[in-house]
Amino acid sequence: MSYASRRDRRGRAWNALSAFRFPLSTFVPVMFSKVSTDAEFVRGEHDVLRFWREHRIFDRLREQNREKPRWSFIDGPITANNPMGVHHAWGRTYKDAYQRYFAMTGRALRYQNGFDCQGLWVEVEVEKQLGLGTKNSIVAHGMERFVDACKQRVLTFAARQTEQSQRLGFWMDWDDPATLRKLAAGIGTSEPVTITTPTGKTATARADELVARLGNPEWGGSYFTFSTENNETIWTFLKKCHQRGKIYRGHDVMPWSGRGGSAYSQMEVAEGRKLTTHKSVFVRFPLKGRDNEFLLVWTTTPWTLTSNVAAAVNPLLEYVRLRAKRDGAVYYFAKENLEFQRLAKEFKEGFGRPEWDWPKGVGKLKSIAQIFKEQGGFDVEGTLNGAQMLGWEYSGPFDDLAAQEAPGGVPANLALVAQTGVSCHRVVDGGRDHEGTPLVLAGEGTGIVHIAPGCGDVDHVLGKTLGLVAIAPLGEDGRFVEGFGPFVGKEAVDRQTAELVFEELRKKNLLVAVEEYPHIYPHCWRTGDELVFRLVDEWFINMDWRDEIKEVVREIEWLPASIDGQTREIEWLSNMRDWMISKKRFWGLALPIWVDEDESVRWDDPAKFEVIGSLAELKERAVSGWDEFAGHTPHRPWIDKVKIRSPRTGNLMTRIPDVGNPWLDAGIVPFSTMQYNTNRDQWRKWYPADLVTECFPGQFRNWFYSLLSLGTMMMWDEQDPPEPGKRRPFKTLLGHRLVMNEDGKPMHKSDGTAIWFEEAAEQLGVDTMRWMYLAHNPAVDLRFGRREKDKPVTLQTPEGPITETVEGFPTCLVTSKPADEIRRQVLIPLWNTYAFFVNYARLDEFDPQSQPVPVVERPEIDRWILSNLQGLIEVANTELQAFNAPGFLREAARFIDDLSNWYVRRNRRRFWRSRDADDRDKLAAYQTLYTVLVTLTKLLAPAIPFITERMYQNLCAPTALSPPLSMTALSPPLRKGGQGGAGEPVSTPESQRHATPPNPPFLRGGNAGAQGGNGELSVHLCEFPVVDPALRDPQLSERMALAQLVVNLGHGLREEAKLRVRQPLPELRFACANSQSHAAIEKLADVIQEELNVKKITGRDNLDDLVHYNFKPNLKTLGPKFGKGLSAIGKALSTIDENTLAPLRRGESVTLSLDGTEYQLAPDDVLISTQQAADWVAADDQGVQIALSTVLTPELLREGMARDFVRQVQQLRKAADLEIQNRIRVFLATDHAEVMAAIAEWDAYIRSETLADTITGVATAPPEVKPALIGETPIPIWIEKA
RNA sequence: GGGCCUGUAGCUCAACGGUGAGAGCCGGCUCCUUAUAAGGGCCAGACGACGGUUCAACUCCGUCCAGGCCAACCA
Known part of the structure; x- marks a missing residue:
C-alpha cells in the first residue's frame, strides 16, 4: 500500500471526528487521535482538571458508589494558616491514591477533608498581620475583631489550600474556594450572605452563622475544627473526663511565654x-x-x-x-x-x-x-x-x-x-x-x-x-x-x-x-522566644488512665512496620505527664469549665467548678448572658458572657477565660465529623476508620496521641458491648517521614529553600510528584529536590502565567533528580508506548471492537505480556490493600520496562506489516497491546490520575462531550479545527453542565471494545482490574525470562568479543542443566536469534567440545554433610582432573577419597561453570550455558556492512526530519570493493528498509558530508527526499 | 547516664549463617534503535573496629568507635 493513501485516510479521520460531535447511536466511528511523542505532562494535567470539572467525574464516582460497602478514612486536619508546600503533598497523595483505589474497587467513601483552625499558631500570624505585639494590645484592638480576623485568616487559607489540593488531583468533597473567600469577607458583618454548599443546598445567614456550620453532613464540604459541632463534641469529651474525675486545676510552675502570654504544654515545649x-x-x-x-x-x-x-x-x-x-x-x-x-x-x-x-x-x-x-x-x-x-x-x-x-x-x-x-x-x-x-x-x-x-x-x-x-x-x-x-x-x-x-x-x-x-x-516553638517558668493556674486532664489507651494502641496496625510506631506511642504514653489543656489566649476552643466566683469556696471543694457537656446544657443552666451570646459561635468573647448558678452555694459561676489545647480540636474529629452526637447510628457505620495517614515525627505525641486518648475516653461509657477493636478510632495508621532538600537537609520558609506547592506542580508535573511520593519508602526522609531562589521563573498555571504566589513570593526554579528519573524511566516510556500504539493504530484503522483473536491463538509473546499483566494486577491489589504503594509501583515500573523494552521492541514489525499480509497476527498484536494499555491505565489511575486519564480518554472514551484530551498535542492541521471544533476542548456552558445525564447512552459506543474499557466516561469510574486466571501462565513468564537471560548473556559476549550486534554471527549453541529450560529456549529460539543476530541456534546436551569446566563446592549443601571436611573438598575440586568429575554434569554422583576419608558428592553438591575455547565465546548463568561462534565469513561481513548502511541511512532520515512514509534517494562515495559488493548484494533489502528509490555511487561527496562507518570503513553517505 | 535504630561502592539504598555481597544515581567506554531528548552492556568495594560462637559471620553474641532518633535535663 502507498503511504499517500494513508494521508487520505487521515483526512477522513478528521471529518469523522467533526461529525462525532453529534451523537449518532447508529454510526460510531472508531478513531484514535494522533498522539505527540512529547507528552507535555503539565499541560495535559491542566486539561484533565478541566475535563473532570466539566464532566463532574468526581460526582459521578460518588454517585456510582453511594450504596456500596463503606471504606472509612479520616483526614488529619491540615493547619489552614499558610499555603501548602511540597511537604504537605506527600501525605495528601497517599490519601488520594488509597481513596481512589478503594473507590475503584466499589466502596463508598466520605471524602471529607479537614482544616485545623484554632490555636496559637493562627493567633501569631494574625498578630503579625495586624501589627499587635502583646495580649494587651489585642484586648485594646478588641477581642471580637481579633477573633474575627482569625476566622478570616483560616477561611482564606482554607480556600487557598483547597485550590492547591485540587491541583494535586486530590479528590475530596471540597467547598468552592470562592464561597470560602466570600464567607471570609463576610465575617464580622451583620449582612446576610447566601452560599451554595457542596451538596447543592443554598443557605442564607450571617457569615458567622454559616461558618459555624461548615462541614455538616447536610451541606458536605471540608470540616473545620472551629465549627460549633467540633467544639461542642470536645465539650462532650471533657464532660466524660469530668465524670470520671479527671479534670483538675493545677497551681503550678509551668513554662510560660511572656510575649505569647500563655503557658506551654509538654507537647509544645518538646517542639521548641x-x-x-x-x-x-x-x-x-x-x-x-x-x-x-x-x-x-x-x-x-x-x-x-x-x-x-x-x-x-x-x-x-x-x-x-x-x-x-x-x-x-x-x-x-x-x-x-x-x-x-x-x-x-x-x-x-x-x-x-x-x-x-x-x-x-x-x-x-x-x-x-x-x-x-x-x-x-x-x-x-x-x-x-x-x-x-x-x-x-x-x-x-x-x-x-x-x-x-x-x-x-x-x-x-x-x-x-x-x-x-x-x-x-x-x-x-x-x-x-x-x-x-x-x-x-x-x-x-x-x-x-x-x-x-x-x-x-x-x-x-x-x-x-x-x-x-x-x-x-x-x-x-x-x-x-x-x-x-x-x-x-x-x-x-x-x-x-x-x-x-x-x-x-x-x-x-x-x-x-x-x-x-x-x-x-x-523556647517558644513559633517565635523562638525563651520561655520562663512561672507560677500559673492551668487546667489539666489527669492521665492516670493511660493504660486504657495503651490497650487501644495495641489494637492498631502501625505502618510502616520498620518504624514500630506502636512501641513509640506506648513509650510516649508511659512517659507523658498530665495533659495541660488550658491556654490563656483568645482564639480557640472555649473550655467549658465554670467556676464558683465566691473566693471562700476553696479549690479542694468539688463544687468549686463544673464542666458543661453541651450548649443545650449550658442554655438550660444559664442565668445570665445567654441572650448576648446567642447567635454567636461558642468562642471568646461571646461565650464568656454566659453565667450559671452553683446549685450548692447559689453563687454565680463564670467560665474560666482559658481556651483549649488545639490537639483536642484535631483529636475529636472521629466523633465530631461522623455525627457521634447527632446521629449515633450513622456514626457507628463509619467508626472506626480503616485508615489514617500523616507525617509521623511529632505526631506520636500530638495527633496520634490526641486521637487515641480522646477515642478511648469517648468510648468509655459507650453502651455497645466493648468488643475488641471497637474502641480504636482507626484500624491502620500509615506514617511517613519528612520531605527534605536534595542533600537531605530540612527546607525552610525563612531562607527561601522551601518549595511552594505550585512551583513544583507546574514545573515537575503532579503525576511525577505523586509517583515520587508513592514509590518512596515512608520510613525514610524524601529528598525532594532544590529550589533555586535566585532563579525566578514564570509558571504556566491552569489560571494562566504567574511570577509570584498569591502571597507575593516570587516563583523560582525547582530541580529534582528523583522527579527527572521517574519521568525518564517510567512516565515517558509509558507515554511513548501509548503513542506508538495509537499512531500506528490510527494509520491501520485498528478497531478495538473487532472480533478478538482468541488468546490461545495469539503468539507466545502476546500471551507472555498478558500473563505478566495478570501478575501486575495481582500485585496491585495485594499491595494497595496492604497500603504498600511502593511495592506496587516497583512492579509497575518493571512491567512498563518489559512492555516498552521487550514487548514493543520485539513486536514492532508486526505493527508495520502492510495490510494484506497476515492480518490476523497483526490484529492479535494490536488487540494485545490495546488490552495491556487499557488495563495499565486503570491499574495506575489511583497513582497517576492525569496521564492515565488522557490515555484512557483516547483509548476508550472519545465522546462528543469529551474531545480526547490528547487534542492539545494534535498536529497543526488538526488543531486548526477552530472555534468550537474538535480541536478545542469544548467548554460546556454553565447552564448545560448540570444537565449532563450521568451516563450518556452514546458513551457505550466509544472505543470500548471487549478487551478495553467498560465504556465509562473516565478511567476513574472504571472498576479496578482483577486477575483473569485464564490468562495466567507462570511457565510462560519463566520461559521468556530465560530467553531474556540468554539474550543478555549473548549481548555480554558480543561486547566482550567486540562484535557489534549488527554484525551477524554464524551460530549460537546452548546447553541446559534441565530439559525444561532446554525446551523453553528452543521454543523461543527465533526471538533469541533475532535479538542476537545469529544465523543458527543449536541446542546440545553439553558444550564440552567448546568449553572447559570449573568445579566449586556448594557450601550450602556440603556444609551440613561434611562440616570440617569442607576445605579439603574445595581444594580437591579446583585441582582434580576434569574427567573424574564429568559424571556430575550428567547428573551422577562422584565419590572422592581424600586423606583417607570418602566423600560422596551428589550433582547438587558441586557448582559448575564454564570457560571458553577458541573461536567461541562462552558464558553461563543459572544453569544455562551458551557459546557464540566468532567466525566471520566474507558473506557475514557483507551482511553486517549492509545493516550498518541501513542504520546510517536511517540516522540521516532522522536528522533530516523526514516523515516515516517519505521516500528518498541515497548517495555514497566510495571505491571500497567489499562495501560496494555488500550494497549490491543487499540492494533490495536496503531500499525496502530505508524507503530508498535509488542507491547511487558518486565519485566525490559534497564537502559537508561527514563519512559514516560501514564495517571498518568510513564512507560519505547522503540522502535526498524523492 | 537512659531507651531505640543505623554504620555496606563517590552518593542513595538492598540482601543473606554458606558459592564471585546486589541495585539505582554520577562518570567513562560501548552497543542497539523509522515508539523512546529512551534503553542495553561493561568498568568500583579491607560489608565501622576488635573479640567470641560456628565447618562457615556482613549476617548471631559481646565490647568499643561513629552517626541518627526518642525521652529527659539540673538548679
Missing part, C-alpha cells in the same frame, strides 16, 4: 527546645551567726535569685569548707564539685544533636577550684555531710525587696501568712523525686540548690512539701510585678535584667563569678 547560652552566676549567701561564712550557690537564671526562698542540700553528700585567700571568706559546697570538669563531655561532643554543637566563642568552663585559684587561691579546711548543714539560716541576696517581706509570699498563700520569703531562708533537704533520685546532686552546680518555689517546677513541689512560701515575680507579660524594687517592669528573659542582677549582687559583695553557660533551654 534549643541550645542557647545564659550568663550563669556563682553567688554567695551569707550564713547567719557564722561570720564571713557563705553558702556557694549557682544558677543559670539569675533573675530567679530575687525570689529565692531556701537552699537545698543532699544530706548524704559530702561538702567542703573552703577558705578563699582573697578575703578570708569561708564557702560551703559539694566536695566533688571543687575539681569537677563541668560540661566536659558536651564541650567535646556537643549536646546530643548535630545542630547542638558547643557554641562558638564560648570557652571551656572552669572548675570551681580554678575560679578560686584565679581569685587569689584557697585552702580546704575540712568536710562535712549535708545533713550537718540542715537548718542553717542565711540572708538572701535580695531580702531588701518588698516581695521578700510579703506575708505568705507573692501572691499571698493564705495558709502561710505567718511566713515570708526571708523567714524561710534556711538550708533544707532537697529530697528525692518519684524515681528515688535525689534532687540535689554533685556535678554541674555547687551541690547547694537555690530554691525559688515561684520560679521553678521542682522548687515549687519542694516548697509545697516543706511549707515554704512561694514568691512569683513575673506577670503574664513575663515582666517583674510590683514589689521587686529596681526590677519592676523588667523582662525576665532580657539579658539586661541579668546584668542588673549582677550589678546588685556586686554592690552587696555577693557575686563570686559570672560565666557564659550553654544548655538546652525551652
